[in-house]
Amino acid sequence: MTSPYSQHGFRAGFDWGPAGAAAVPGSLVAVVDVLSFTTAVTVAVDCGIEVFPYRWRDETAVAYAEQLDAVLAVGRSQQGITLSPDSIRQAQGVQRLVLPSPNGSTISQQLSDSGATVLAVSLHNTSAAADWAAAQLAQDPTLTVVAIAAGERWTDGSLRPAVEDLWGAGAFLAALADRGVTPLSPEARAAAAAYREVAGELPELLYDCAGGRELTEYGFPQDVAVAAEVDSSRLVPLLQACRLSASSKPSRFCPVT
Template sequence: MPVDARPEHRQREYGVRLEWGLEGAELLAAECAVVVVVDVLSFCTSVDVAVGRGAAVLPQRYAGPGAAEAQARSLGVQPAGPRSGTGPSLRPSSLVGLPAGTQLGLPSPNGATLCATVAGSGAVLIAGCLRNASATAAAALAVGGPIGLVPAGERWPGGTLRVAVEDALGAGAIAAALPGAECSPEAELAAAQFATAHARGLATVLAATGSGRELVADGYGADVTLAAALDTSAVAPRLVDGLLRAGTA
């Protein structure tokens, strides 16, 4: 069900809107023609890498590894393995050699869960990140507005939303690639954050964020580097028949 928000919170005066997390996804999906979910570290970056290889991704709500694996297999989709394993997983670096034609079930508590939430809304769903920011912006413009940007954020141990700088930067990069679009202050200021981080060096900034430091500490620094590669991808993964598939600007 769409979140019950006051009219002042709905950003209806603007063609490009931004709101965070699950509630933001529900709100924007109810009112926008296209919704872009942004989870830079790491779901949407992983989707971009996989789809760029000619694969397709099933976004799965996170309900524990056993449930996700069972769902994927029941749909005839290859389940992702654990992040610490050697096979395809939520790590973007695990997908750089993914064979074309693979259909991969990819669960995550943030990006994938938000994609699954938007999927039943009727809005066009695109998975955006830094790697495909300009391609995503062009694909969203081709659909028409309003355009909703949803930085996914992360989760505190208790399950509440943790605002994640990297997702604000990804959403800001997409907003910045929408010249002439009337952005809400929320979207406009995300674009300003992106401009500042871009000037400082995206790889440096991402590695210094809380999420980036966590990945580096766990031995996944290569994933941060892949995520920071601005506009290296021309695909804008779009949900078609339940799977995120290649779309181009």
């Protein structure tokens, strides 16, 4: 029997975290982690950098990066390339980047063997991602799309729904609806409605939400500013052969600040 949690029968769905990604299958799955994994991915791809998702920053990640002849992102408090999108913009001569994160990166890696086409979506590229996904859906009426908001973690390891990821997923789903992709599941409609409610107040609300305040208090307000660059990218990072790379060539050079 079909699971009641699968949102079966709808063209577009929505759920949260790794468990939601497992429960709600889709032909196309948009992973949304606005602060900061999918924003970092979008910035990297705009810079012509291939991103390799990885769950943890540990010894196995070091070996994985060496195997790929790639740079391993370090912790935010360290010098070098980190999960900070701003640090990626300042990088020089990097072609491949192993980017660990416990949320968006973990979900992307989890989905790599699912048979779904996985795309990285942030506020940076919601319109481009919706254009691309709507075109795929128009070509094949059997395809479905799901947006997965990565969320964050409380100290006990449980999921903390992050409103910035709800907005990012909702922006993508609202854009799909505007392009004629229907029907949306009740969950997807709720996410789209949440985005439409605040769309006119971004980027200001991104600074005021818990995730934005957290990054600002930790000394990374520029990462919030980068994440708030709505529709600044026309590229859609797709997960292919364990790497996230652009569906087309980078449209601009990576700016150095």
